[in-house]
Amino acid sequence: MISLTGARGEGGYGRAMQSRTPASRTGRPRSAAADAAILAATREALVELGWSGLTLGGVASRAGVAKTTLYRRWAGKNELVVDAVAELFDALEPPDRGSLAADVEGVVLQFAALLSRPEARSGLMAVLSESTLDEALRERIRVSIVERQEHLVRAGRARAQDRGELPPEPDPDGAARTVGLLFGMVAGAVVHRTLVSGRPVDEEWVHDFTRVLLWGLVTAGTGP
């Protein structure tokens, strides 16, 4: 059970909430505590039951909230899980370890730690699967999860260029392409390692990966 006397304020929280009609300034306000409790309960249920075992009725009772309250905020399982998982990704921080290689390894390790959590794994993969036939859902995932994290790559790249480890990229279009490419290679490799092959993202693997990413397969043997 939770207290529903939700502290209002905290503007800009509702990342992807719906029906946030700004004209509703009268009447009983929605409980922000209920939002938080529902999202936390969703992550709990993902850990214990996985995607297919997660039921909205179960989440509601876990959160100490009526099922109708949950349905007033989220349209269904997909939207709910996207928001619940998106909160996890906000913990990622751009590392500053002194060299490009170390920064890359830092991002990889952070991302791997995130994906080692069952709620992130089952939730993320499931909504990606659902987004195959739901373009709006895919866009929601991209905006509230993926695009929010590309700053990690941009920050690391800018620092490396300041240090002289990377040549400056004069073409802004090319720079954007490179950021997207690198983000995809890092995220994709970690996802595959963690979820598909199921082998650990240990120091050895991170080292091998970073070496190939920075100096390439051909010259990887000759790198520092």
Add this chain to the structure above:
Amino acid sequence: MISLTGARGEGGYGRAMQSRTPASRTGRPRSAAADAAILAATREALVELGWSGLTLGGVASRAGVAKTTLYRRWAGKNELVVDAVAELFDALEPPDRGSLAADVEGVVLQFAALLSRPEARSGLMAVLSESTLDEALRERIRVSIVERQEHLVRAGRARAQDRGELPPEPDPDGAARTVGLLFGMVAGAVVHRTLVSGRPVDEEWVHDFTRVLLWGLVTAGTGP
């Protein structure tokens, strides 16, 4: 409706079928045509309805088969979809285009074409999600899908070493590590590009990716 007078034989088909008790040499044999019809119907349903919309009853009626027949072969949605998707991956072939870069691009393009099919996308991601809490399922995916395709990397690598494009790898353990790493980088990047960012695997992206993979981010500007 399908003919159920299944032609027997075709040994070794049942990749991951269950209860294939070899002692069952008597009685009416199982219809191989039913197997094929069910797997095809599963892929059809994945395209039209996606993972969450797929129901075993629907698959059965689509395949012209009783629901009980389906349950005699597969324990549930997960196992069924793994087998249905695994068949798609058998179409991948090791390319031989004359250079390492061209071979990499060939594998990437084949893999991207495969993941552009909705049945592969929704099916694969969904079972990966489910495998988070089901170790046996994850192993089944790894064996019947992933591991079967690592020969693509091994073949390309061997050819590149014959051509002198890559240094020989004397350490067999290191070689195995490199194969796994490269496979993960290729598959992961394509998955991310296709499913997460939703942007196309076009010639430009494949070229950029191959350049970074072979010559690294640092020296990518100076490669051939």
Add this chain to the structure above:
DNA sequence: GTATTACGCTACGCCCCGTAGCGAAAGCGT
């Protein structure tokens, strides 16, 4: 021909979905 197994069909209890309707509670504005 007989034993054995698979097949199609029907029916069942169980659970979850998503919505509707109700009275009560909690702020907002005066």
Add this chain to the structure above:
DNA sequence: ACGCTTTCGCTACGGGGCGTAGCGTAATAC
């Protein structure tokens, strides 16, 4: 202090998928 408005918890409902059981029939092996 007092209505107004909106949200809250609760209950109930039809609809549909799940997975199983039981039956009579069909197709093989011996």
